[in-house]
Amino acid sequence: MTTIYDIAKLANVSPMTVSRVINNTGKIKDSTKQRVEHIINELGYIPNSAARSLISKKTKLLSLILTDITNPFFTKVARGAEDKAMELGYQILLSNSDEDPVKEAAYIDMVLSTRVDGVLITPTGDDTVNELNRLTKHQIPAVLLDREIKNFSGDAVIGDSYEGSRKLVEHLISLGHNRIALINGPAAISTARERHRGYVETMESSGFPIVNNYISNINYKTDNTQNIIQTLFSLPENERPTAIFAANNFIAVRTIQALDSFGFRVPNDVAVVCFDEIGPIDNFNPFLTVATQPAYEFGQIGIQLLIDRIEKEGAHQPNKIVLPPKIIIRQSSVTNVD
Amino acid sequence: MTTIYDIAKLANVSPMTVSRVINNTGKIKDSTKQRVEHIINELGYIPNSAARSLISKKTKLLSLILTDITNPFFTKVARGAEDKAMELGYQILLSNSDEDPVKEAAYIDMVLSTRVDGVLITPTGDDTVNELNRLTKHQIPAVLLDREIKNFSGDAVIGDSYEGSRKLVEHLISLGHNRIALINGPAAISTARERHRGYVETMESSGFPIVNNYISNINYKTDNTQNIIQTLFSLPENERPTAIFAANNFIAVRTIQALDSFGFRVPNDVAVVCFDEIGPIDNFNPFLTVATQPAYEFGQIGIQLLIDRIEKEGAHQPNKIVLPPKIIIRQSSVTNVD
DNA sequence: ATGAAAGCGCTAACAG
DNA sequence: CTGTTAGCGCTTTCAT
Numbered sequence: 001m002t003t004i005y006d007i008a009k010l011a012n013v014s015p016m017t018v019s020r021v022i023n024n025t026g027k028i029k030d031s032t033k034q035r036v037e038h039i040i041n042e043l044g045y046i047p048n049s050a051a052r053s054l055i056s057k058k059t060k061l062l063s064l065i066l067t068d069i070t071n072p073f074f075t076k077v078a079r080g081a082e083d084k085a086m087e088l089g090y091q092i093l094l095s096n097s098d099e100d101p102v103k104e105a106a107y108i109d110m111v112l113s114t115r116v117d118g119v120l121i122t123p124t125g126d127d128t129v130n131e132l133n134r135l136t137k138h139q140i141p142a143v144l145l146d147r148e149i150k151n152f153s154g155d156a157v158i159g160d161s162y163e164g165s166r167k168l169v170e171h172l173i174s175l176g177h178n179r180i181a182l183i184n185g186p187a188a189i190s191t192a193r194e195r196h197r198g199y200v201e202t203m204e205s206s207g208f209p210i211v212n213n214y215i216s217n218i219n220y221k222t223d224n225t226q227n228i229i230q231t232l233f234s235l236p237e238n239e240r241p242t243a244i245f246a247a248n249n250f251i252a253v254r255t256i257q258a259l260d261s262f263g264f265r266v267p268n269d270v271a272v273v274c275f276d277e278i279g280p281i282d283n284f285n286p287f288l289t290v291a292t293q294p295a296y297e298f299g300q301i302g303i304q305l306l307i308d309r310i311e312k313e314g315a316h317q318p319n320k321i322v323l324p325p326k327i328i329i330r331q332s333s334v335t336n337v338d
Numbered sequence: 339m340t341t342i343y344d345i346a347k348l349a350n351v352s353p354m355t356v357s358r359v360i361n362n363t364g365k366i367k368d369s370t371k372q373r374v375e376h377i378i379n380e381l382g383y384i385p386n387s388a389a390r391s392l393i394s395k396k397t398k399l400l401s402l403i404l405t406d407i408t409n410p411f412f413t414k415v416a417r418g419a420e421d422k423a424m425e426l427g428y429q430i431l432l433s434n435s436d437e438d439p440v441k442e443a444a445y446i447d448m449v450l451s452t453r454v455d456g457v458l459i460t461p462t463g464d465d466t467v468n469e470l471n472r473l474t475k476h477q478i479p480a481v482l483l484d485r486e487i488k489n490f491s492g493d494a495v496i497g498d499s500y501e502g503s504r505k506l507v508e509h510l511i512s513l514g515h516n517r518i519a520l521i522n523g524p525a526a527i528s529t530a531r532e533r534h535r536g537y538v539e540t541m542e543s544s545g546f547p548i549v550n551n552y553i554s555n556i557n558y559k560t561d562n563t564q565n566i567i568q569t570l571f572s573l574p575e576n577e578r579p580t581a582i583f584a585a586n587n588f589i590a591v592r593t594i595q596a597l598d599s600f601g602f603r604v605p606n607d608v609a610v611v612c613f614d615e616i617g618p619i620d621n622f623n624p625f626l627t628v629a630t631q632p633a634y635e636f637g638q639i640g641i642q643l644l645i646d647r648i649e650k651e652g653a654h655q656p657n658k659i660v661l662p663p664k665i666i667i668r669q670s671s672v673t674n675v676d
Numbered sequence: 677a678t679g680a681a682a683g684c685g686c687t688a689a690c691a692g
Numbered sequence: 693c694t695g696t697t698a699g700c701g702c703t704t705t706c707a708t
Contacts, residue, residue: 001395001476003685014695019687027693044475046450050391051685054700057339059388061431061452069420070618075413082407082432091448093399094420094432110429112384114399137382138339253619279617280408281591341701352679357703365677389701392684 002045010043011036022047053115062306063111065095065104065121066145068221071250073276073295074122077145080299081120088307090117099124099221105131112138118306119143120299125188126150141309145302148190155309157302157321161191161275164291164325165198165245168273171289171327172243173206175334177271181214181232181241183225183251192217195247195275214241220248229258243333246274252288253278256332271333275325289333291325298323340383348381349374360385391453400644401449403433403442403459404483406559409588411614411633412460415483418637419458426645428455437462437559443469450476456644457481458637463526464488479647483640486528493647495640495659499529499613502629502663503536503583506611509627509665510581511544513672515609519552519570519579521563521589530555533585533613552579558586567596581609581671587616590626594670609671613663627671629663636661 004018011018013032020026021036028036039045053059064081066074078094085092093116097104101124108131111119119135119142121128129152135142144156172180182199185192200210213235216228233240244259246252252274256266266272273289282292301321308319342356349356351370358364359374366374377383391397402419404412416432423430431454435442439462446469449457457473457480459466467490473480482494510518520537523530538548551573554566571578582597584590590612594604604610611627620630639659646657 001685004687005685015685016687016696017694020694023687025687029693032693044472046447046476048392048453048685049451050388050397050453051700052687053388054386054392054685054702055687057700064432068417069407070413070417072618075408075618078432079406079408079434082434086433091431091433091452093429094402094416095424095429096417096420109384113387114429115386115388134382138384253622257622278619278622280410280413281616284591284595285617339701343701353701354679354703355677358678361703363703367677370677386701389684390703392686392701393703395684 001048002043003048004045006043007036007039007045010039057115058117059115060090061093061114061116062090062303063093063095063107063114063116063119063121065097065107065111065119067099067122067124068096069094070096071221071248071276072278072280073146073249073293075280076295077299077302080296080301081303082299084300084303085307088303090303090307097122097124099219101125101127104128108134111135111140116140118310120145120302120306122146123149123189125186126190127188141306143302143306143309145298146191150190153318155305155319157298157305157323159191159275159293159298160322160324161194162198164275164293164327165195166202167325167327168245168275168289168291169199169202170206171329171333172245172271172273173202173208175243175271177243178203178206178208179211179214179239179241180208180243180245182216182245182247183228183255184215184217184247185220185251186217189220191275192220192247195245199245218251221250223254225251225254225258226261229255229262229264233262233264241270243271243273246272249274249276249278249288249290266332267334273333283328287331289330290328292328293325294323339386340381341386342383344381345374345377345383348377395453397453397455398428399431399452399454400428400641401431401433401445401452401454401457401459403435403445403449403457405437405460405462406434407432408434409559409586409614410616410618411484411587411631413618414633415637415640418634418639419641420637422638422641423645426641428641428645435460435462437557439463439465442466446472449473449478454478456648458483458640458644460484461487461527463524464528465526479644481640481644481647483636484529491656493643493657495636495643495661497529497613497631497636498660498662499532500536502613502631502665503533504540505663505665506583506613506627506629507537507540508544509667510583510609510611510671511540511546513581513609515581516541516544516546517549517552517577517579518546518581518583520554520583520585521566521593522553522555522585523558523589524555527558529613530558530585533583537583556589559588563589563592563596564599567593567600567602571600571602579608581611584610584612587612587614587626587628590670591616604670605672611671621666624668625670627668628666630666631663632661 433445
């Protein structure tokens with residue numbers, strides 16, 4: 001491996017001069033500069049970032065901790081994050097927590113030993129506050145993505161789950177539904193709380209009762225919905241829900257599959273709506289009615305906030321960016337739509 | 339930031355003893371070990387990997403260079419790669435080349451300066467051989483993913499594009515099609531060459547002519563298919579293709595969109611088949627007939643090969659793993675299928 | 677079983 | 693404009 005010492009020797013200068021040429025600092029005679037640069041190119045020399053990090057305490061590495069990149073929402077987040085990071089000279093370390101606090105903690109360990117400059121994270125739940133505190137203790141800035149956390153104030157990029165929720169429920173109500181079930185994420189996750197709030201308030205303001213049996217909480221990514229669907233549809237026909245609000249795309253898919261397994265068709269027997277698209281290509285799967293969120297921007301803005309926090313001196317106020325959802329009406333809720 | 343010196347001072351030992359405790363090397367008296375470990379936990383000390391890398395010349399970092407993680411095939415590859423890497427104690431740096439050799443080269447630069455231990459890469463084309471040679475020059479192992487490269491022999495995980503291609507075309511022929519168009523990727527990419535070969539040989543062995551106008555090459559990810567579709571369907575009705583073999587999922591989507599814009603319906607007017615799923619959830623979008631590839635395994639195996647190469651002493655023979663595709667028949671080619 | 681010295685590759689601080 | 697010295701945090705080597 002060639003080092004600045006090799007270059008220095010060949011160029012008859014000190015290593016320090018080589019360093020100056022590489023970093024474009026200080027004043028170097030043009031001829032020396034040329035000579036050094038020529039040798040650098042000749043040998044294909046590339047600075048060792050470990051050595052640099054040791055001094056600068058910066059790695060130009062960021063950690064992106066998502067629950068699962070396989071979820072199209074997070075796929076696009078990752079793409080936005082990567083693009084912005086690259087643009088600003090950083091690289092991204094990817095991790096999937098799978099909604100599992102144990103995996104999440106293990107990743108924070110790695111993050112800490114890799115000494116990344118910052119972390120953009122979708123926390124698994126409110127308890128993630130402990131991991132965030134570990135980061136803070138080591139002065140590693142973190143930005144929350146998609147989910148806020150109780151007892152933690154810091155930068156965040158989130159969607160407007162309350163608003164999206166209201167609009168989805170209003171849409172269902174406008175179609176004549178009033179027995180609407182909510183299959184939600186865990187109450188320890190802010191998006192689930194907000195979607196619940198949107199659901200409840202919209203139902204109430206439309207004068208419909210909140211039926212507790214209609215509301216359930218499951219894991220956003222793993223739990224299946226068989227039991228829930230079975231229970232809901234064992235009710236007498238005039239008490240069954242006519243529509244289901246699935247809190248996210250994965251829950252929606254599992255819900256539709258469960259419905260299918262019991263012989264119920266969407267939307268003929270039941271209408272289904274949810275948050276976020278189920279595929280990477282917008283408007284290509286013309287099936288699910290969704291509250292879609294600008295995932296790519298989540299990633300971009302998240303990284304931008306993070307890098308601002310890293311590079312800008314002084315502790316400025318926490319920045320909270322709220323990105324609005326967009327309702328797209330498709331066949332899973334109405335039959336007569338393209 | 340706490341260092342082994344801080345620990346050493348508090349434990350009344352030398353830094354070397356602390357290092358030994360951390361790495362579990364040498365013989366340490368149990369009592370000293372306990373004492374040191376206690377203080378380590380107390381302070382929440384975590385070793386600085388930059389310092390370690392400087393000595394060991396290892397970073398425990400791998401680079402994953404894909405064309406676009408937004409493509410569900412690569413999304414799953416990334417997931418498989420990340421899982422396997424984590425399991426083996428490595429972290430993954432994610433990059434998207436967007437099929438652009440310039441971006442690809444820029445990423446290789448970063449890779450080189452970050453001193454990753456290895457690279458798993460989907461090359462943009464045969465010219466990527468130059469970038470791979472740069473890696474080799476710096477003794478950084480690389481494993482090819484999904485695509486092989488002319489004039490480069492090394493480890494690779496690829497699919498059987500020829501076989502998948504044959505089966506897709508055979509499927510179309512069995513449905514009575516013989517005017518089948520191929521919208522392929524660039525000839526500089528091995529998968530495109532193999533898919534072309536599978537198409538040509540299957541057509542010929544079935545006694546059908548190869549119509550040159552039916553074959554076109556475009557970028558896997560960016561070029562649109564408007565012109566191609568327009569040209570094909572300006573032909574007299576009895577010369578138009580009745581089926582289209584799109585070489586990958588993204589081309590298929592753009593093809594269907596283009597067909598749609600000209601008022602042609604799939605599969606009623608034209609059958610469409612392609613490689614790889616268009617969504618992350620298998621069997622949920624019951625539309626496209628595809629040759630699907632085990633993307634998750636691509637990632638897992640790729641990382642496994644890479645780490646073997648990194649950790650196993652001695653230069654063993656290049657390892658080439660070929661993963662078979664699976665044909666899934668859906669509505670884009672036949673109307674009477676679930 | 678433990679420690680001291682040296683050095684990995686680079687740059688900040690100071691000298692000239 | 694260029695060089696010298698020291699040290700980032702850790703581990704290897706050699707002593708004890």
